[in-house]
Amino acid sequence: MRENKLTKTRNILLSALAAVTLAGTSVLPALADDTASTTTTAGSFTKTYTLTLPANEDAANYASPAETFTFSSGEFGATKTTANEASLAAVKNTTWNTATDTVQELSALDSTTQTAIAAAVPATVTLDTAAYTASGAATTAGNAVAVNVTTKGTYKNPGVYYYDFHEVAGTTAGVTYSENSYRVALNVKNDNGTFKISSVKLVNKYTGNKVDSITNTYGAGKLSFTKKVSGNTGDTTKKFTVTVTLTSDKTVKSTIFVDGINAPDASQLTRIDPDWTGTKKLTYTVVDGTTITLRNIPAGVSWLVMEADYSKDGYDTTYSLATGGTASTSDLTKTIPMVAGQDNAVTITNTRDTTIDTGIFTSNAPYFMILGIAVIGGIAYFAANKKRHA
Incomplete structure (x- = not known):
């Protein structure tokens, strides 16, 4: 009986709580x-x-x-x-x-x-x-x-x-x-x-x-540069120095893979290990026909390809960029952010043209002209002298 009274009391309390308004x-x-x-x-x-x-x-x-x-x-x-x-x-x-x-x-x-x-x-x-x-x-x-x-x-x-x-x-x-x-x-x-x-x-x-799903993406791109030497006095065996600068304000936890074609120094083709922030400068020695490729550069990492100055050697240097096979008008003197899935191909062309001195039609030409006039004058003198004596 006492237990039933407790049960009734509890039910009354529950009914009272039911009236709480929220x-x-x-x-x-x-x-x-x-x-x-x-x-x-x-x-x-x-x-x-x-x-x-x-x-x-x-x-x-x-x-x-x-x-x-x-x-x-x-x-x-x-x-x-x-x-x-x-x-x-x-x-x-x-x-x-x-x-x-x-x-x-x-x-x-x-x-x-x-x-x-x-x-x-x-x-x-x-x-x-x-x-x-x-x-x-x-x-x-x-x-x-x-x-x-x-x-x-x-x-x-x-x-x-x-x-x-x-x-x-x-x-x-x-x-x-x-x-x-x-x-x-x-x-x-x-x-x-x-x-x-x-x-x-x-x-x-x-x-x-x-x-x-909650989806996250890791995006990376590719950067390559090719050396070309042209001109009638361009030396295709000459070695040139190219520096690739990578810059990131985030932590690069990716391994960047490096390979090359016709690279004169294969020891340079070493991968770039992860866990760095800031700037990485990589120097490569190249000749005519060399292509160096860096794969797995994370999206957002900026890159710059710059060759040393060879103007004193008579070379005129030009850069061109193709992104995904399409020519670009990007300013290659400034860093460019990598875009996920992007393929960037830089061509560096060194041209040296020299006007060849034949020794006939350049500095000696006036002398030959004077000599020719003298010969003609001599022939005319002897012809006129012979006619007078006759």
């Missing part, structure tokens, strides 16, 4: 669980890492850098809080009033509602990082990994619980980071009296539409 709606936040909080892997969403490189190039020469993508709660641009968290921001189709079994639909949680339900609903969920090793990107659909979503605590009512988060922008050269704001939607269903997470979906925060 934002003009009579709702009842679920009571806090007396048991210890539990940790559950609710599900996952997909993270994809893709590769962009010039056409007809071997992906082996465009190795993407190792990268670990991380997340933070709130919208993109917000101050980073606890790493790899998403924060509760909206609830939909959720039964809050257990006394009347009324379904309330809240598009967003204001501060009052947030406080009311904080005791019963996990305020945050934890997101795994998405780690890729070197060469972890792919050339087509991309390399997809699952990002697990973990909850701590229990849900007391069915419905869809939305948690806001964004990707944290990194500083790796050539890698694009998502600047969108996302929501991970946890669908909680009643399973024979126990509320369980039945699915996890990634959605656009503003449209609510499902998003297949």
